[in-house]
Amino acid sequence: MPVTIKDIAKAAGVSHTTVSRALRGHSAISAETTARIRKLAQEMGYTPSAVAQSLLAQRTRTIGLVITTTADPFTVQVVGGVEYVAQTAGYSVFLSSSHNDPDREIAVVETFHRRRVDAIIVTSSRLGSLYKSRLDKIQVPIVLINNQEEGEYLYSVAVDDVQGAQLGVQHLIELGHRRIGYVGLTNRPKSNRRRRQGYETAMKNAGLPLDPSLIFSPIPDHDIFERGHETLEQILQRNVTAVFCYNDLTAIGLSLACRDRGIAVPERLSIVGFDDIDAAMYVTPPLTTVHQPRFELGQLAMEMVLDLLNGQEVQDKTVACHLEVRGSTAPPAH
Amino acid sequence: MPVTIKDIAKAAGVSHTTVSRALRGHSAISAETTARIRKLAQEMGYTPSAVAQSLLAQRTRTIGLVITTTADPFTVQVVGGVEYVAQTAGYSVFLSSSHNDPDREIAVVETFHRRRVDAIIVTSSRLGSLYKSRLDKIQVPIVLINNQEEGEYLYSVAVDDVQGAQLGVQHLIELGHRRIGYVGLTNRPKSNRRRRQGYETAMKNAGLPLDPSLIFSPIPDHDIFERGHETLEQILQRNVTAVFCYNDLTAIGLSLACRDRGIAVPERLSIVGFDDIDAAMYVTPPLTTVHQPRFELGQLAMEMVLDLLNGQEVQDKTVACHLEVRGSTAPPAH
DNA sequence: TTGTACGCGTTATCAA
DNA sequence: TTGATAACGCGTACAA
16 A cells, blocks of 8 residues: 555654645645655655545546557557657546447547546547537547547547648649549548548649549458559559559559559659558658658647646647658659 | 536435445345436436546556657557557556656656556666666556566566577578578667577577677667668678578668668578568568567566456566568578 | 645445 | 445645
8 A cells, every 4th residue: 555645644743734735835834844744755655646636636637548559550659749748748648449449439438438537539530420429428628630520529630631632732743744643532531522622722723624534432442452453454544644642551552553563653653642651661662642740640639638628719720741752753754 | 527426316316325336236226226226327427437436446447558659669569469458357558658768767657656557567668677676665566578677576578589589590590591690789788688599599409600700799879871881891701691680670771781782682691680660571672580479568468467466476478479581581692 | 833624436334 | 225424545624
């Protein structure tokens, strides 16, 4: 059993109230007893119980962080950002994985509620709408990262998909490409729509025509190799010199298909991805891609939590991406 | 404020004791009132407070996990393993980074102690010995991962460096290599000694001579490129056809130096690493390496914690590695 | 300047 | 079958 203020009180021959005050530097305690008690506390190895303090204060200085899985590299850096800000502000972080399983995600949130966390941060949830119905029960602010669901008590921090996609497509345009394709992903409808919108904006801004036949939608069920091959077939028929892909995995699948088929990247086809996952740097050729500031997303989410807990007004935030130019893009061949 | 059993008691016109019992399925409460109270609790959105339960039970069902940084890919999978087992067993995990800063590491442990975690798991700590002195204060089991410090209350789970290194060297021997070098790292003395021991065992088992001039020790201060070049110089003078490296970063540095110098890998020099970091798969050629079962390390550490909390005897554990054969090894040239 | 008494939400003991 | 009371460790209003 850890040492309590009562133990110290007994040892010092004072009441536990005096000990409590002395340790907290209360002005109404004589300098002498304060010093004596502090020395004693030090010697006895006293550490206050955050559990008892939490019960009394009705506040735990704790937040719950829900991630999909630690195997997802995206998630990991977000965790770093959240934890960094939390630690600096004196908050502790509960971490739990949902493994992309809605039931587990509910269970995790339930557990956080039992633990009386002061706030919850959720990354890449597929069921943001679920929270709306449970929010009256969990009387706690919930910040969603990269998951824009509307609704009261629901706050969000997200990457600027439109701006990011625009950046990637502009890069291709500046290289001299004119027939640029968009390779989407239908099982992420919202962000897919936004990234496609960024693509279209960039095309329009450059005065390039929007050709619907240049929008490709691989079948999500297939693995990235199959998808890459299928998409490549279509791309080759369309006489496209460059493509912007919904994400890096899609882009890498396509790049591998090109290698299989003997299509030179970037000479014959330039490819731009989105996310900047670790693999993007290591594939051959290294992938030009739109970088998501993951650590910053985590930081912002936690800062938003702190603001909310301080009773401040907050509004949803988006974070700008930047472009990582690598080896998968070049001017068109002819 | 969340709903408490007192609120329910008031609404049901019974004492809070009855509510507590009804919710916990105590046998001495009539089936009727039990049903009535449970229904009420459901409607009012009651969730018991783990904080209050913890205070009473003197047990939080919480553990603290100290990592270096989320930027370290090794760490991340360990977290996954710990969290998986913890969640299954009904424990919640506090996660905190030390950023390899001893002062922060102390602060983190101190915070965990304040939170009254039931146990602490520490990955890749450089100051395991620090815990020995603080252990009387933190009356809690501490499990170290990949950091074998001896001492009471200190438990450890670690990868089997000797076995792993042996595996890597055996592979080279089976390919037909006879002059095999060991590239060490002096700033990790303990694991370096064990991996070197595995190298020596494998050589001896195969009846090969142990030539001290085949042991290379790059200067740790230099970056991996410099180290790679320096080591390569020495290797070329020694007429070695294959090397086993302390870790993947060292191996990759060497591989890059080979590319710079026009030394063909694996034709002219076979290279084996240790760790199996993500990059190992992506470099050219992909690195043959000894895989550390990171997730499993985390699982074992948490299982050890559960055993300890159940009052069972535990002993330190090591986990076997396996070999990932990729493109950086081949039979010797001549 | 210090101490007494109470309450935070829960469970356990004892009594009714 | 149910209820009153105490306790976990701490902070605070009030009293001395």
